[in-house]
Amino acid sequence: MKQEIKELVNSRITEDGMVETGIKGVSLFKVTNAIPCAPAVYEPTVIVILSGKKEAILDGEYYVYDNSQYLCCTVSLPVEAGTPNASPDEPLLGIYISLDTKVMTELAIEMESSTSVVKLPKNSSQSPGMSLADWDDTFSDALLRLLQLGENKADIAILGESRLRELYYAVLKGNAGISARRAFGIGNQITRSIEYIAQYIEKNVTIDELASLVGMSRAVFHRKFKQATRMSPIQFIKSMRLNKAAMKIAEGMNVSEAALAVGYVSSSQFSRDFKRMYGQSPKQWRQSTDLIENIV
Structure with missing residues (x-):
């Protein structure tokens, strides 16, 4: 499934830079030159790497991630970010998904209200605002379905919001779920x-x-x-x-x-x-x- 996602993205971005998909908050990016880590501000987002590696530094802690994990940032954070290992032979290829805080909050509260969802431990410490999460089948399937909308304006207009909501739900259920649900749920x-x-x-x-x-x-x-x-x-x-x-x-x-x-x-x-x-x-x-x- 990852290979299919990578092929979809590769077919739509041929040059360095960022390309909008037409789906609100979803962009594709490609980097073939090494860029040292530099000051940036990460907004609530999910960053998915399909090839290459990306780095982010938060208060001295390094987050290095590739196609085995995606990064989930649940709050605005001052970081240093870069692609120090990117090259023409090993380009960085990925997907940037902005998290709509209103939709994420609605989903997180619905999950906390559902008897079928395990509640967060009341006495556990608050999770960091930035975490790495392993790809799972639910996340991969939701991401593939989102990207399969392609550039068809009618499909995006009719299905875009629901498929993006499905991806958000996959994030909330996955490894980054505790961090995300604490950020967007009740008591945020x-x-x-x-x-x-x-x-x-x-x-x-x-x-x-x-x-x-x-x-x-x-x-x-x-x-x-x-x-x-x-x-x-x-x-x-x-x-x-x-x-x-x-x-x-x-x-x-x-x-x-x-x-x-x-x-x-x-x-x-x-x-x-x-x-x-x-x-x-x-x-x-x-x-x-x-x-x-x-x-x-």
Whole structure:
């Protein structure tokens, strides 16, 4: 089944880059050049690799995955991502599937309400916001059925949403299910707080404000947030700001504008924090990314 999926994708993307499938949130990508890991922000998504390897780094922890596992990111996360091993002989080929938070929430709550589904352990710790999951038959079958819609606009219009929903359900049932159901199901306070941070990244959001938003004490919020993201709220906000700024600079925005866009009032403080995190100044970063083409 994996081979059939790979052939479908290969037939639709012949050059480096990303290609929309026509199905909302589903894209195909191909990379034949090695790209070192660089700052990025992963939104809620599933990334499926069909050939080659991809890397993502979250707070110093490496996630290296290929066609044996897919990556599931359930919340917005500041990461470093790249394809350091891609080459013309061994290209990276894959599928990017954005997770619709509304649909995922509906499914997760339906699953938790169903007597036929095993409940999550009440006293288990919150799973990380990013995890690797083995392909299983349910996931493979749902992915194949989704891609078999091809480019037929009528098929996509009529069946696209239902087949995407089927894939989401496969994710929720699979190895990444605990992480996904905690993020999107009942009691998804940490996800809501991260959405709030992302929405107001340019503002001085405090921990007390976030804890109050989700109805937790400061101490409980801090603990649950770190369980979900591997970072404290302060570390997370700083990483998210700097990663977003690095992406804006790589896209051509000047350093001062990028700093202001993510909430830095002082350009000198921004430069110090940037160099501390990435080992080079914002201007050096821009020069080093001139030849790097961004990919998911």
